[in-house]
Amino acid sequence: MTSSSIPEGFLPFASRGRFTEKIGPLYYKPDGDSIIYGFLAEEGHTNGNGVIHGGMLISFLDEALGQIIWRALDKQRCATISLNCNFVASAKPGDWIETRAEISRKGMAVVFVRGELQVRGERILAADGIWKIIGK
Numbered sequence: 001m002t003s004s005s006i007p008e009g010f011l012p013f014a015s016r017g018r019f020t021e022k023i024g025p026l027y028y029k030p031d032g033d034s035i036i037y038g039f040l041a042e043e044g045h046t047n048g049n050g051v052i053h054g055g056m057l058i059s060f061l062d063e064a065l066g067q068i069i070w071r072a073l074d075k076q077r078c079a080t081i082s083l084n085c086n087f088v089a090s091a092k093p094g095d096w097i098e099t100r101a102e103i104s105r106k107g108m109a110v111v112f113v114r115g116e117l118q119v120r121g122e123r124i125l126a127a128d129g130i131w132k133i134i135g136k
């Protein structure tokens with residue numbers, strides 16, 4: 001079964017980054033103190049096996065976690081210094097893919113985050129990341 005449409009409550013995400021524009025459109029929805037990001041997987045996101053390319057999944061998660069952390073830091077500039085990903089299941093064109101994220105620790109100079117991607121509530125990618133606060 002596929003979703004094939006943008007779920008209710010999600011709005012187009014306007015990124016300042018040209019690369020993000022290229023892989024989008026991406027969407028977001030406020031979720032309490034955080035934000036859920038999502039995108040509708042298309043044929044153009046597939047690899048040679050016909051499933052969604054891992055590079056697309058990581059790029060999407062990197063952008064989403066970066067936005068979530070940037071907001072949690074009151075918009076201080078930050079950059080990914082580590083993002084370890086495990087692809088635990090695959091996604092297909094037509095699937096709606098969305099994030100879940102939890103900031104594990106906000107330090108003086110680094111932020112630790114745990115993130116995942118889900119399709120219909122099932123985890124397809126699990127990640128641990130570290131972001132550096134620029135200039136700290």
Ligand SMILES: CC(C)(COP(=O)(O)OP(=O)(O)OC[C@H]1O[C@@H](n2cnc3c(N)ncnc32)[C@H](O)[C@@H]1OP(=O)(O)O)[C@@H](O)C(=O)NCCC(=O)NCCSC(=O)Cc1ccccc1
Nearest residue numbers: 062063064066067070077078079080081132133134135136
């Ligand atoms: C900067 C640092 C992380 C730490 O090094 P430190 O020695 O402790 O440096 P310090 O903290 O004192 O900072 C001064 C240095 O910082 C440089 N700079 C300034 N602004 C930025 C910037 N915005 N991004 C990167 N670097 C920036 C500036 O040139 C200066 O270097 P310089 O003194 O001239 O030589 C280094 O390891 C690095 O560049 N790694 C690569 C990180 C990387 O490229 N990750 C992938 C992209 S992130 C992404 O795409 C996801 C995302 C989405 C949405 C939102 C957020 C994230």
